[in-house]
Amino acid sequence: MYALVDCNNFFVSCERLFRPGLRSKPVAVLSNNDGCFISRSQEVKDIGLPMGAPVFKYKQAIKANDVTLFSANFELYGDMSQRIISVLRSVTPLIEVYSIDECFVDLSQLAIDDHQTWAVAVRERIFQEVGIPVSIGIAPTKTLAKVASTASKKRGGALAIDTDDKRLELLQDLPIEDIWGVGRQLAPKLKDKGVSMALQLVNASDGWLKQQFTIVGIKMVDELRGIARLPFGDSKDTRGQIMRSRSFGHRVRAYHQLESAVSTFAAQASVKLREQNSLTHKIVVFLSTGKHAMETKHASTDVVLIEPTQDTARIITAALEGLHDIYDGDFAYMKAGVILHDLTDIESWQLSFMSNESRRDERTALMQSMDSINKQYGTVIWHASEKPIDADWHSKKKLRSPRYTCAWDELPILRG
DNA sequence: TCTGGGGTCCTAGGACCC
DNA sequence: TCTGGGGTCCTAGGACCC
Numbered sequence: 001m002y003a004l005v006d007c008n009n010f011f012v013s014c015e016r017l018f019r020p021g022l023r024s025k026p027v028a029v030l031s032n033n034d035g036c037f038i039s040r041s042q043e044v045k046d047i048g049l050p051m052g053a054p055v056f057k058y059k060q061a062i063k064a065n066d067v068t069l070f071s072a073n074f075e076l077y078g079d080m081s082q083r084i085i086s087v088l089r090s091v092t093p094l095i096e097v098y099s100i101d102e103c104f105v106d107l108s109q110l111a112i113d114d115h116q117t118w119a120v121a122v123r124e125r126i127f128q129e130v131g132i133p134v135s136i137g138i139a140p141t142k143t144l145a146k147v148a149s150t151a152s153k154k155r156g157g158a159l160a161i162d163t164d165d166k167r168l169e170l171l172q173d174l175p176i177e178d179i180w181g182v183g184r185q186l187a188p189k190l191k192d193k194g195v196s197m198a199l200q201l202v203n204a205s206d207g208w209l210k211q212q213f214t215i216v217g218i219k220m221v222d223e224l225r226g227i228a229r230l231p232f233g234d235s236k237d238t239r240g241q242i243m244r245s246r247s248f249g250h251r252v253r254a255y256h257q258l259e260s261a262v263s264t265f266a267a268q269a270s271v272k273l274r275e276q277n278s279l280t281h282k283i284v285v286f287l288s289t290g291k292h293a294m295e296t297k298h299a300s301t302d303v304v305l306i307e308p309t310q311d312t313a314r315i316i317t318a319a320l321e322g323l324h325d326i327y328d329g330d331f332a333y334m335k336a337g338v339i340l341h342d343l344t345d346i347e348s349w350q351l352s353f354m355s356n357e358s359r360r361d362e363r364t365a366l367m368q369s370m371d372s373i374n375k376q377y378g379t380v381i382w383h384a385s386e387k388p389i390d391a392d393w394h395s396k397k398k399l400r401s402p403r404y405t406c407a408w409d410e411l412p413i414l415r416g
Numbered sequence: 417t418c419t420g421g422g423g424t425c426c427t428a429g430g431a432c433c434c
Numbered sequence: 435t436c437t438g439g440g441g442t443c444c445t446a447g448g449a450c451c452c
Contacts, residue, residue, distance in 0.1 A: 010452095030420090031419085031420035031421075032420055032421070033418075033419090033420085034418090035418070035419050035420065036419050036420065038420065038421090038452095052419080052420080053419080054418070054419035055418080055419080056417080056418050056419080057418095057419080072420085072421095074421095098451090098452080099423090099451080099452045100452075101452075102452075180450095180451080181449095181450070181451085182450090183449060183450050183451080184449085184450085185448085185449065185450090186449080186450090214426075214427075215426080215427095216425080216426065216449085216450090239423075239424095240423085240424075241422095241423070241424090242422095242423095243421075243422060243423075244421090244422090245420095245421065245422080246420090246421080247419085247420070247421090249417095249418070250417075250418075251417095290419075291419085292418095292419055334419095337421090
């Protein structure tokens with residue numbers, strides 16, 4: 001069995017901790033530039049201000065209902081999140097931190113008589129020790145635990161799906177768009193086929209499901225049927241990608257402003273990179289007019305580093321080169337960002353670097369940089385031979401760069 | 417005028433290899 | 435030297451999550 005511990009209106013709850021007078025008053029937390037709602041108290045939900053909605057469109061309602069607004073304070077939320085996680089860790093080490101306000105717990109190693117009672121106790125303990133109200137759902141799969149925790153919000157904040165009857169009862173009342181994994185695209189598609197409730201999905205034939213879904217959807221339905229198909233993540237603290245980006249809140253045309261933003265993002269991203277002890281091999285720089293512009297434009301570029309690096313100065317330099325390549329003074333940008341891709345563990349970078357031999361277009365550059373690598377690592381021996389290739393074959397295969405064959409496996413570093 | 421900032425996983429199809 | 439067809443790797447982009 002799995003538990004999902006889900007913080008109620010998390011950011012709002014954090015702010016209320018320091019402003020107890022705001023309990024039971026309408027409160028919302030806003031995104032960067034105070035652009036849109038990212039957390040709402042129950043009172044604000046009842047007023048009808050939607051999640052993610054732009055604040056300027058709801059000025060009237062905010063004033064009329066005397067809604068208290070906060071600019072987001074992610075340091076505070078991160079700190080409160082850690083406190084909740086440490087309470088859970090004291091119960092069992094088998095937890096998966098899913099997001100800043102959600103945590104899965106594997107209950108299989110715990111001696112629990114009654115799941116409902118356990119959930120109530122843990123919920124009370126978190127509220128006592130941290131002051132944040134949470135909802136706890138317990139079920140045989142992660143997706144069902146999610147269903148349970150959502151349903152628990154109207155039933156005192158703790159709910160265990162420990163019988164099939166309970167499971168079916170909940171699925172009967174669950175609209176498909178509220179299922180974890182059903183989004184904007186899938187929901188209308190399913191409704192067109194006459195499927196609007198989760199129970200219909202669970203009762204559908206395997207043949208029909210195979211027609212409608214890819215493997216992702218099949219797994220989702222299995223999870224709803226009580227068959228665990230999602231791995232219990234060993235809460236990786238090393239990300240596969242690191243992104244820093246920001247909307248400006250107004251249109252930016254001046255190159256120096258973009259330059260300053262991009263170098264800041266590159267620096268911040270490289271700090272994250274060092275914290276997780278990784279190297280980056282590819283840097284993506286992007287500029288965008290934002291998705292709400294009449295005419296949306298998006299420009300991005302990949303900067304591939306021949307030698308993976310962790311060095312802030314090099315990352316900034318490379319990012320600015322990328323910016324220079326894509327900058328087009330003709331239109332104004334609303335947003336900019338830097339993404340670090342192809343992250344490698346710092347201890348094993350030589351291996352992954354060398355074994356990437358199918359990146360043919362990088363080969364030429366690699367050959368040129370081999371000298372410096374030889375100097376740096378001393379023992380690297382390598383060789384490459386260029387095969388003669390006739391012009392016809394070349395154009396047929398649409399090869400843009402000469403073809404090389406390199407005996408990477410002769411590198412002593414791979415054997416070591 | 418002003419509409420978040422992160423992430424993950426999967427797939428289709430091209431690139432590449434034998 | 436023949437230049438096909440199938441397997442595999444890689445990438446961009448989509449869909450989804452909070």
